Amino acid sequence: MSPIAEQIKAKRQRLSMTQKELADTIGLGRYGDRTVRRWECDESTPSKLELNAILKFPEKAPFTNPEKYDYSMIDLFAGIGGTRLGFYQTKRVGNVFSSEWDKFSQKTYQANFGEMPEGDITKIQAEDIPDHDILVGGFPCQAFSQAGKKLGFEDTRGTLFFDVARIIKGKRPKAFLLENVKNLKNHDHGRTFKAIMNTLIDLDYNVYYTTFHARDFGIPQNRERIYIVGFDKHQVSSHDTFRFPLAPKKETHVGDILEPNSSVDEKYTISDKLWEGHKRRKAENKAKGNGFGYSIFTADSPYTNTISARYYKDGSEILIKQEGRNPRKLTPREAARLQGFPENYIIPVSDTQAYKEFGNSVCVPVIHAIAEQVLDVLDHSIGAH
Structure with missing residues (x-):
């Protein structure tokens, strides 16, 4: 095997990529995986530009935790880490635990944050999760078909929101941020949203929610999502100073x-x-x-x-x-x-x-703007103590 073929194969293996993945990431055409296979088998040779693109493909995660940080967070239903990224951009938050079951999303997450997320959150006990200040999660919306009259914590059993609720109950983070589709408010004639809000309030959190458009935060996409923020009544005295950010509403193209x-x-x-x-x-x-x-x-x-x-x-x-x-x-x-x-x-x-990963993800600038407001409340609360 030639030195170039060895270099390409070794690089791909270090990146834990398939030939198809490597071909797509460096921008090869429709049958790029065949091209990579020929390169590795010494049947053809890449151009200098193509070889450079492979060898320079980053191996070091760009968004690892800062050396020092003021607050810790956990990232549930993490996807590819869009919500974590919004908090990372404050330069004040470090992540101590993440959970994501999709193997491809895990791969993307690890490449960018240097950590492999834990798998199925339904199988992870709250006591096995590190203590943290902030919990974030974009839980999937499922029907609460067995919702009873109270529409509270027990009525969420069998749904993935229940796992968010049990971890909040077990770990008592100072704050949380949950994100979901706009239609969550109307799901099952409003009963789903009522169950979620009642559960969070019953856990002794002050809860706020709003909807934001990505296009109002400088991103040219008509994406509207609901954001739910909560603060522990027993730990955060300044919760009443929380305000969702004002959307800049700059013109987008x-x-x-x-x-x-x-x-x-x-x-x-x-x-x-x-x-x-x-x-x-x-x-x-x-x-x-x-x-x-x-x-x-x-x-x-x-x-x-x-x-x-x-x-x-x-x-x-x-x-x-x-x-x-x-x-x-x-x-x-x-x-x-x-x-x-x-x-x-x-x-x-x-x-x-x-495409699947970005379609499932969040608008990072919206998260970042909310994160700054959450940290502002936590800062005030610590000052008050």
Whole structure:
């Protein structure tokens, strides 16, 4: 095996990547995994640019805990760490525990934070989790089908929110931040949200909630989410000073997150067959009086639709116009920007997994703005003591 083939294979193995993942992360074309395989088998040789992209791919996690920090946090239903990242950006918070069951998300999380999250939170006891000041989590919304008359703690059993509640009950963090879809408030005619709020209040926390649009925080995406913040009544005396941040509401343009179409690999341009299918379905929906179908955006559009975990399937919710050819999907790096992730955030998985991960994640600038307000309350409380 030649030295170059050895270098490529050794680097890929150190990164714990498949050939497909390495191909996608350095921007090879549609059959890039075959190209990587040929390089490793000495059947062909990468260009200097391609070899450089591989050898310079970061191996050191960019967002490890600061050496000194004022507050500790745990990251539940961590995904790829978007919520942790918002707190990390305050430069004052260190993470002491994380939980995420998806193996691809775990991989991305480890690449960026230098820690492998624990697995299924339902199997982890509260007493096995380190003490912490702040709990964060974007728990999945499930039906509370057995909800009783009290709509409180016991009524949440069998749901993933119950695991958030039992850890809050067992560990008594000073504060928490929970994030969810906007429709959580209306889920099951409002009973789900009522059960969640009653549970948190019954645990002796002062609880606040609001909804924010990503587009109001400088990110060109029409993504609305609900944010629930709580402070332990027995530890945080200044909770009444908490205010959700004021949204800057700066003008946004989709062009702010786009790479030039001319530099985007053709694999992101949708095929003739898929494009025809999109147009046919949109026409059928229009004839039925429905507004469903693909949506096309340009650099001048103020913002896109909400990116979802299913974006990898056909990209229909956000297609980018290209002159003289079919529209294209966002690249994974553009999807990362559409959630406010920094440029040095590492994407160590295939395009398919990257789309799922960013579609499932949070808008980082919104989290960061809320984190600053939470820390401000905790600072005041410590000062009061």
